[in-house]
Amino acid sequence: MPLRSASPTPLPGPLCVEMHMLLALSGRGCLVLHHAVTGGRSPCAHTPCAPPAPTGPKRTLSASGSQPSNGPEPGGQPLKTRTLSGMASKTTTTITPKRIAHSPSLQSLKKPIIPKEFGGKVPTVIRQRYLNLFIEECLKFCTSNQEAIEKALNEEKVAYDRSPSKGIYLNVAVNTLKKLRGLAPSAVSSLSKTSGRRVVSHEVVLGGRLAAKTSFSLSRPSSPRVEDLKGAALYSRLKEYLLTQDQLKENGYPFPHPERPGGAVIFTAEEKRPKDSSCRTCCRCGTEYLVSSSGRCVRDEECYYHWGRLRRSRVAGGWEAQYMCCSAAAGSVGCQVAKQHVQDGRKERLEGFVKTFEKELSGDAHPGIYALDCEMSYTTYGLELTRVTVVDTDVHVVYDTFVKPDNAIVDYNTRFSGVTEADLADTSVTLRDVQAVLLSMFSADTILIGHSLESDLLALKVIHSTVVDTSVLFPHRLGLPYKRSLRNLMADYLRQIIQDNVDGHSSSEDAGACMHLVIWKVREDAKSKR
Numbered sequence: 001m002p003l004r005s006a007s008p009t010p011l012p013g014p015l016c017v018e019m020h021m022l023l024a025l026s027g028r029g030c031l032v033l034h035h036a037v038t039g040g041r042s043p044c045a046h047t048p049c050a051p052p053a054p055t056g057p058k059r060t061l062s063a064s065g066s067q068p069s070n071g072p073e074p075g076g077q078p079l080k081t082r083t084l085s086g087m088a089s090k091t092t093t094t095i096t097p098k099r100i101a102h103s104p105s106l107q108s109l110k111k112p113i114i115p116k117e118f119g120g121k122v123p124t125v126i127r128q129r130y131l132n133l134f135i136e137e138c139l140k141f142c143t144s145n146q147e148a149i150e151k152a153l154n155e156e157k158v159a160y161d162r163s164p165s166k167g168i169y170l171n172v173a174v175n176t177l178k179k180l181r182g183l184a185p186s187a188v189s190s191l192s193k194t195s196g197r198r199v200v201s202h203e204v205v206l207g208g209r210l211a212a213k214t215s216f217s218l219s220r221p222s223s224p225r226v227e228d229l230k231g232a233a234l235y236s237r238l239k240e241y242l243l244t245q246d247q248l249k250e251n252g253y254p255f256p257h258p259e260r261p262g263g264a265v266i267f268t269a270e271e272k273r274p275k276d277s278s279c280r281t282c283c284r285c286g287t288e289y290l291v292s293s294s295g296r297c298v299r300d301e302e303c304y305y306h307w308g309r310l311r312r313s314r315v316a317g318g319w320e321a322q323y324m325c326c327s328a329a330a331g332s333v334g335c336q337v338a339k340q341h342v343q344d345g346r347k348e349r350l351e352g353f354v355k356t357f358e359k360e361l362s363g364d365a366h367p368g369i370y371a372l373d374c375e376m377s378y379t380t381y382g383l384e385l386t387r388v389t390v391v392d393t394d395v396h397v398v399y400d401t402f403v404k405p406d407n408a409i410v411d412y413n414t415r416f417s418g419v420t421e422a423d424l425a426d427t428s429v430t431l432r433d434v435q436a437v438l439l440s441m442f443s444a445d446t447i448l449i450g451h452s453l454e455s456d457l458l459a460l461k462v463i464h465s466t467v468v469d470t471s472v473l474f475p476h477r478l479g480l481p482y483k484r485s486l487r488n489l490m491a492d493y494l495r496q497i498i499q500d501n502v503d504g505h506s507s508s509e510d511a512g513a514c515m516h517l518v519i520w521k522v523r524e525d526a527k528s529k530r
C-alpha cells in the first residue's frame with residue numbers, strides 16, 4: 001500500500017473485496033431480472049432465487065471493492081448488460097495522480113504495533129491495518145508525529161472497545177476513517193448554502209494542504225487555468241462526455257415508442273407484465289403478494305427486509321455474504337420491518353411520457369447544463385416521483401419541488417427518499433406540472449447530468465438523450481452490471497462524504513454532487529490534455 005501519498009488511501013482488504021453475493025448465489029441472470037423488472041415479471045409463476053435488490057429508486061448494490069488506487073468503495077449497482085464502457089480507459093488515466101508528499105509518513109515513523117490478542121473479537125491484522133490508516137490520516141492535520149500516533153491509537157481503541165464483533169468493528173472503523181478524513185484540512189470548508197453539504201473548492205481538493213509545501217503540487221501557479229471553464233466553453237467540453245445512443249440503450253434510458261404517442265420503450269426491459277396482474281413480487285424482500293384492482297395489498301402482511309446491500313466479506317476460512325445494514329448473513333430475515341410489501345413498477349407503465357424538444361438559440365447562448373435528481377415513494381402503483389431538484393453549473397438550486405403522486409402513497413420510502421408525509425401534506429404539484437416546467441427549462445440539446453439518470457427520467461416520464469451520467473463517467477472497474485455509488489464517487493474523487501443517515505437522501509444534495517463530479521472530471525481532463 002502506498003502509504004507515502006496524499007491521495008485517498010485505499011481501505012484494507014476485507015472491505016475492498018466485497019462482491020455482490022447474489023451473483024454467486026443465483027447467477028447474473030437472476031440478479032439482473034430483479035433489477036430490471038422488479039415487480040414486473042410474473043411473480044406467481046416464479047420462485048425467487050434470492051431476495052431482490054434492496055429497495056429504493058436508485059439503491060446501489062454492493063458489487064466489489066475499490067478502484068485500484070482510490071478510497072472506500074462498497075458500491076456498485078447491477079444493471080442489465082455487461083459492456084465495455086468507452087469511458088473506462090479515459091477515466092482510469094485521469095484519476096488524480098498520487099503526489100509524493102514531502103512530509104512525515106508512516107515509513108519514517110516508528111509504527112506502534114497492536115498487541116496480539118489470543119481469540120480476540122477482531123483479528124490483530126485488521127486492527128493494525130486500520131491503525132495505520134488512522135495514523136496516515138492524523139498525520140495530515142496533527143502538528144507532530146507523536147500527536148498523530150496518539151490520536152490514531154486512541155481512535156482505534158475506541159472503535160475496538162465499542163464493537164462487540166468484527167463486523168461492527170469494520171463499520172465503526174470505516175466511519176472513524178471518514179471522520180478523520182473530514183478533519184484533514186483538505187476537507188474542511190464552509191457549508192453550501194443550497195444543499196447544506198460541505199463543499200470543497202477543487203483547488204483545495206486537488207492540491208490539498210500539502211500542496212503548499214511540495215513541489216509536486218497540482219495547483220502550482222503555472223498550471224493551466226481550467227477553473228474558468230464555464231458557460232459555452234464548458235458546454236462544448238461536456239459534449240465529449242455525452243452518452244452515445246448505445247450507452248443510452250444499455251443503461252436503460254427511455255426512448256420514444258415508435259407508434260404509441262406518449263409511450264416509451266426501454267431496451268433493457270426483459271419481461272412483459274405478468275398475465276396475473278393481481279400478483280406482485282416485493283422489491284424489498286422478494287415475497288410474492290396479492291393486490292386488488294386498486295393496487296392495495298389484499299392481505300395485511302408486514303415486509304421484513306434489509307435496507308443495506310449484500311456484500312461479500314472475507315472471514316476466517318473463506319467468504320461470507322452479509323448485509324451491510326446489520327451484518328446478518330445472506331438470506332436471513334430482514335432487520336427492518338415495514339407495514340406492507342411494495343413494488344417498483346416504473347418499467348411497466350411506459351406511458352404518459354413527454355420528450356424535450358428542439359429550441360432556437362439566441363445569440364451566443366448555449367442550450368444549458370443542469371444536474372437533476374429525483375426522489376420517489378411507493379404508491380399503490382409502485383415507485384412514483386415525490387421530489388425533484390435541478391441545479392445549475394454553480395450548484396445553485398434552480399428548481400426544487402415536492403410532488404404529489406397520482407396514486408395513494410403506501411410507503412414514503414423516507415430512508416432513501418428523505419420525503420415525509422409532512423413534506424407532501426401541502427403539495428399540489430403534479431407530475432404533469434413538473435413535466436411542463438422541465439420542458440420549458442430544457443431543450444433537446446440541454447446537457448442533463450445525473451447518476452443513473454435513467455432512473456430519474458423514468459420517474460419524471462421525460463425522454464431526453466443529451467445526457468452525462470456519472471455512473472458511466474466513473475465506471476465500476478468490473479464494468480456493467482456493476483455501478484459505483486454516488487456516495488463513493490464523492491468520497492473517492494472529491495473527498496466529500498454524503499451523509500447516509502436515516503433521514504434519507506436529499507435530491508438537492510445528490511444533484512449537486514453530480515454537478516461537482518462532472519465539472520471536476522472535465523477540468524481534470526482539460527489539465528492532462530495540455
Ligand SMILES: [Zn+2]
Nearest residue numbers: 306325326335
Ligand atoms: Zn439488515
Ligand SMILES: [Zn+2]
Nearest residue numbers: 282285303341
Ligand atoms: Zn416485502
